[in-house]
Amino acid sequence: MSPRYVDREKKRQKIVRAALALFSRQGYAATSVGCIAIEAEVGKGTIYEYFSTKGDILVAAVMEWIRKLEMRYLKHLETIEDPVERLKAFVEMSMDLVDPLDQGTARLSIDVLQHTLLQSGALYKRRHLMKEIHTGMRKMVINILLEGISSGAFRPEVAREAEKIAINLLGYLDGISLHYLISENDFDIREQIRFSLQNVIRMIAADPAAGTDSVSATPGF
Amino acid sequence: MSPRYVDREKKRQKIVRAALALFSRQGYAATSVGCIAIEAEVGKGTIYEYFSTKGDILVAAVMEWIRKLEMRYLKHLETIEDPVERLKAFVEMSMDLVDPLDQGTARLSIDVLQHTLLQSGALYKRRHLMKEIHTGMRKMVINILLEGISSGAFRPEVAREAEKIAINLLGYLDGISLHYLISENDFDIREQIRFSLQNVIRMIAADPAAGTDSVSATPGF
DNA sequence: GCGCAAACCGACTGATGGGTCAGTTCCGGC
């Protein structure tokens, strides 16, 4: 009575990773459980030893994806001292997700949206997870702002509006990225974001000149 | 030899409307052609007298949806003279699509995104249509800006950046709306947009006081 | 009222794919 040993957590990971790869390549709907099994090099039945429904695989895959992204953000940001540069870095990382036109990110995002908003979606009953992710990102931005205030880089009054600024910034980044994906190369997303960020920084910076190079008096969003 | 007469265009409309209602209520994937037939009060076979695939129905429904939206925008905007008010009205209309938490709009938008971005999507081969829609909206905003400049409400330098401003504004509106739908009531979208718009207006207005009520010196996005 | 073709219909088909389960393999302990 000593059963065969196997690192279940590791195998689970393998399945999740395979699923994530396929979801981002083909989308959730177009990926069958059989496909995932092949990609993960296990039998289809085995999948169901680790997950009870296809939807559960999606949930696990999405959490894995987000977790990695967050780690990347945090790791990169903590190497940067200057608050203004930090804010720029944050924005740039978001851009990097889509700018070398990466439809994988888009496909994942859209599947997440769909399954969060549809009653029949796999994430619908776990909307709180999505909320928490947003809250996490929001806190990241708020932190940058508050630390910028502490260091004197941003104006103290910013504190009062930090949350609003964060919410708007995150909304903007997602929105412009989506539009970019649809419009393909119709506009230069980096220039758009630079333009926008420049204005944000000019508004929140203690030193009005902080708005980087070529600070024309151009108005902006 | 005189066949039975029927207003094909009208019946087609009926099907499209039924489909649109169901798509916005349940999403495209969860809506079967049989369902559409019932909602439209026709036989399933009849549907295929008017459309050759389910995807074609989606295309028609989306175009109908957008057409109506655009009409509503144009009709409402032309009643407003003042450029600042016009810009505000434009933004407010966008908000009205989601604020009394309307997930129908979201479901439609997401289906559109999905089918535009996925190779297997019904709109993939007609991405140009989606682009054109974006271009149309963009032109609407640019027009407001340019007319505002003509009338002296906005600063002349705005002209140079009008397109960038429009692109960013539209991206922002879509993004913040999506976040709002996911976060449910986590933030006050109207306040967020008011905050953002206030700053935009302050930047582009010729008269710095145009930024409406309570123009604190708060920075913003 | 009759002929005819357009319009309509819903039962049927074929394919797809999520989920199951009976059987097999594997491994550690004795």
Added chain:
DNA sequence: GCCGGAACTGACCCATCAGTCGGTTTGCGC
């Protein structure tokens, strides 16, 4: 070496649904 049970497997089951097709209804012209 053989027992037990966990781990694994893929053929199978079954629900769903897009799309088809043979048959029916409708209403205009004569």
